[in-house]
Amino acid sequence: MPYLERGQQGFGRALAALFAGGFVTFAILYSTQPLLPVLSADFHVSPAVASLSVSLTTAILAIFMLLTSAWSEDRGRKSIMVASVLASSVLAILTALAPSFLSLLVLRAVVGATLAGLPAIAMAYVNEEFHPATLGIVMGMYVSGTSVGGMSGRILVGAMSDLWSWRGALAGLGIISLAASILFWRGLPVSRHFTPKPGALRRLAPSLAAKLRDPGLLTLYGLGFVLMGGFVTLYNYLGYELMGPPYHLSQTWVGLIFLVYLSGTFSSTWMGRLADKHGRVKILWVGLGLSIAGALLTLAQPLGVKIAATALFTSGFFGSHAIASAWVGKRAKTEKAEASSLYLLFYYAGSSLAGVTGGFLWTRFGWPGVIGLIVGLLGVGLLLAGGLQHLERRTIAAAQGPQGSAGGQPVGAHHGR
Template structure:
């Protein structure tokens, strides 16, 4: 009996809506502090680098937790962990809104980082188990779009409401929306039919992770993910500081809406992914990194329109490059592909944490030129690693063929 969820059915619509909402909520909460980093810096009288820890510590906690939560779900089930994650995230956002000081805010954000892992680590596994193979692509695409739209909406809601009222009201708004979304998620998501609980076994998990790390091509791909995300978060963490300052002196609301540039990534990830299928991953990944390099350099120009254009080109290149690199991981891994993808995401989010915070040191000492200099260094290293990946895979192909 075929009891997989099929396209066109009510269960398919419910599952897609639930996971889209879940992704929306997760990434809206994850990135909610990014547009208000200048505000946090001013309110708590801390440096930009210290303010960026409200995002960096959260993403590194998420990165570490994702390696563990996926294994826990093999024993405890998919839906219960995802539902708990979403409710806990919403409650923590409401608590963060009332944090009496910055230290407490950071502690709550670290706990939130751990809890965040419950959805991204499991959602794809749920889809792979419950959706019929012919409909999986459409379901996965909608889930991924929830990631980007959630991240975008969280930044815009936070930036706009904090400008009109305060950053605390902005967080309360996101927390209430997230709580309602979590309740809807619980009632909408169909229960798992194909999940088979397994015993918790961390030894095979560790052995598998170590084997992936011994593969030089995979390790280089993980490095590329680290550097791409490190560059991207650094750009968006500190562009707000520059645009709020003279000579631009833009409002918090307008700076929040700058994140609409993210929408170019929705197009570039699919378009450049298609180009990679036709012209090879190596050439198109290099092209994407080149676009990031050129866009970052263009953002050094003082004219606001050219600066925004540079950021748009940079963003276009990032999403395309990330799509190619993450897809290359799945092709390169010979076993435990899900674990290889988790490792890529681990390095990706650690890059976000380290790049995002180190960029603050460069901003404080050297201004926007310092921020762009660290981004360009990251991208040069990513280019070298991409060349190494191509050399390794070409040698392996020649040896096998």
């Protein structure tokens, strides 16, 4: 069966479906983040306890991705992804009816488990069903959906909570997500290149161990760790910086800063296309360089410069993530879903560990300390990208093999000229 590619019927609908799936996942995942102060007041819990409505969901998501990716190797891709987004949307609506904070946490934990059915499997699906020449733009479109969803999970919910209440906001987002889930279901083509591998769950542990022994995949996992670690650290503490002197912005205006996520919507697709044309490593370096430049420019005091710098940083992050995540599926020859789920496990681990470390640096050194951590992480990312280039050259050289000839002709020279 032919791969899905540009110009083929259904290619545009498939791109729209992947965008919708990414939107649903990240809109629901971060939907309670802008509501934390309201949840603290409504349920009489501390900010730390209220934050469990986000951190518990992401932790459960990371763990369950390993299981659902293995399950998809046995049961198929599309059916699990569709069930994931539909169930998560319904649960998001039910969360609005939670009578207590404990019941809200339970629902959010279940949401983390159901959301796990899409992210890692989507990467494997894209690599199996789309022509290799289009992988950058296709994965870029999916990542664009995640950036819009992540932005909506913070801004849209905040706006709706001002109009109605936090319950109305969560219900409204759940309804929007349900509509997007139906678009995903109807627009995504059925798998044509998937081959079931029964017993994948039993083979999960050995499979994960094998992926961790692959130097290329391990390097990509490290890249996911530093990318998300730097990204979450910046957004975790940007609000503190902007609400303090000399800016004294309100919570509403700080929330609107998330509109710069739109820069990631465009950069992920654009840089994915450039990677298809000019090579992944070269464009990956560009993305990391943009993020480093953006992070450093946020040290400038003028508010306009700081916001523009945040947009530049965000563009570089989403573009780099689109390239790295697509590369994982291409590098993994077998059990692509498990390979992708490991990438996302490292990705969220970077979010947790770097985010906490950034808090200590903020307390001691302020915003320069936070930026120092971010630039350090992204500097490691540049080294990892260099390692990927070295591995690619070795792979190409090994595939070509010795091609010398008698008489001292150089490798690759043609005979009989």
